Amino acid sequence: MEQTLLSAEGLSGLIFLALVAVTVIGALVAVAAQRLVRGIAGLSLCFIGVAGLYYFLNSPFVAMMEMLIYVGAVCVAIAFAIMLAEPRSEDKVGKTSGLGAVFGVIVGGLAFLGLALADKHTHWAGAPSKLNSGSLTEVGKALLTSYSLVFELISLVLLVAIIGALVLAQSGRDK
Amino acid sequence: MLALSSQLNTYLFLAAFLFAAGLYGLVQRRSLIGMLISGELVLSGASVNLMAFNHFLAPDPTVGQIFTLFIMGIAAAEAAIALSIIIAVYRNYQTIDAEDLHDLQG
Incomplete structure (x- = not known):
C-alpha cells in the first residue's frame, strides 16, 4: 500500500511517528536524567505523547483527561515536591552506583524482550462485531x-x- | 511505515517499552521521587496497553476507556499520597535518597 507523504493519511502517519518519538524520548529522559527536574520534564513530554496516542486510538476524551490529570496535575505536583525536597544535585552526580544501572538495564531489557516476544508470537483474535461506537x-x-x-x-x-x-x-x- | 498507527503491535511494543523504562528507573533511581516518576511510567504503559486492546479487539469499546480513566484516578491518588509521604520523610531525615533511610532496615 503506497501512500504519498502529503495525503491526509501520510500526514497523520507522520504525526503518529512524531508522537511515538516524543513518547520514547520523554520516557528515556524521565528515567535517565541526572537531575529530577529534567526527569519530570521528560515525564510530562512522555505523557503528552501518550495523550496523542489516545487520540489516534479514537478516544479524544481520554486524551484530554490525560493532559488534564497527568500533565496538568500529577506532573505539577511532583515538580512542587522536587522543589521542596530535591537534594543539591552537584554532590549527587558522583554517587550514582554503576551496579544499579546495570541491574536496571538487565531487568528492563528482559521485561521488554519478554513482552515484545509475547506480542509477536500471539495471534490476537478480534471481536466479530462492536457493540457500540465507543463515543463519549x-x-x-x-x-x-x-x-x-x-x-x-x-x-x-x-x-x-x-x-x-x-x-x-x-x-x-x-x- | 506511515500506516503504523493502525496496527495493534505498534501500541503493544510502545507499551512494553514504557513498562520496561519504568522498571529500569525503579531499579536504578536512588531518590524516592525518581522512583515515583518511574512508577508513573509503568502505569502509563499499562494504560496504553489497555487502550490499544480496547480499540482493536474489544467487543465493547467503552470498557477500556473507562478502565483507563479509573487508572488515572488511582494514579492521581497514589501520587498525592506518595508525595506527602516523601515530604514527611524529607522533614524527618533531610534526605529523599532511599539508601540514606536506614531506620527501617532490619
Whole structure:
C-alpha cells in the first residue's frame, strides 16, 4: 500500500511517528536524567505523547483527561515536591552506583524482550462485531449504569487520598 | 511505515517499552521521587496497553476507556499520597535518597 507523504493519511502517519518519538524520548529522559527536574520534564513530554496516542486510538476524551490529570496535575505536583525536597544535585552526580544501572538495564531489557516476544508470537483474535461506537456518550452511559459502583468507589478513594495527604503533610510541620 | 498507527503491535511494543523504562528507573533511581516518576511510567504503559486492546479487539469499546480513566484516578491518588509521604520523610531525615533511610532496615 503506497501512500504519498502529503495525503491526509501520510500526514497523520507522520504525526503518529512524531508522537511515538516524543513518547520514547520523554520516557528515556524521565528515567535517565541526572537531575529530577529534567526527569519530570521528560515525564510530562512522555505523557503528552501518550495523550496523542489516545487520540489516534479514537478516544479524544481520554486524551484530554490525560493532559488534564497527568500533565496538568500529577506532573505539577511532583515538580512542587522536587522543589521542596530535591537534594543539591552537584554532590549527587558522583554517587550514582554503576551496579544499579546495570541491574536496571538487565531487568528492563528482559521485561521488554519478554513482552515484545509475547506480542509477536500471539495471534490476537478480534471481536466479530462492536457493540457500540465507543463515543463519549456511550462512555458516560456506561459510567453511570454498569460502572456506577466503581465510579462511587473511586470518588471515595480520592476523598480518602486527599484527607490522607493532608494528614501526612501536617504531621511534623512544626519541625 | 506511515500506516503504523493502525496496527495493534505498534501500541503493544510502545507499551512494553514504557513498562520496561519504568522498571529500569525503579531499579536504578536512588531518590524516592525518581522512583515515583518511574512508577508513573509503568502505569502509563499499562494504560496504553489497555487502550490499544480496547480499540482493536474489544467487543465493547467503552470498557477500556473507562478502565483507563479509573487508572488515572488511582494514579492521581497514589501520587498525592506518595508525595506527602516523601515530604514527611524529607522533614524527618533531610534526605529523599532511599539508601540514606536506614531506620527501617532490619
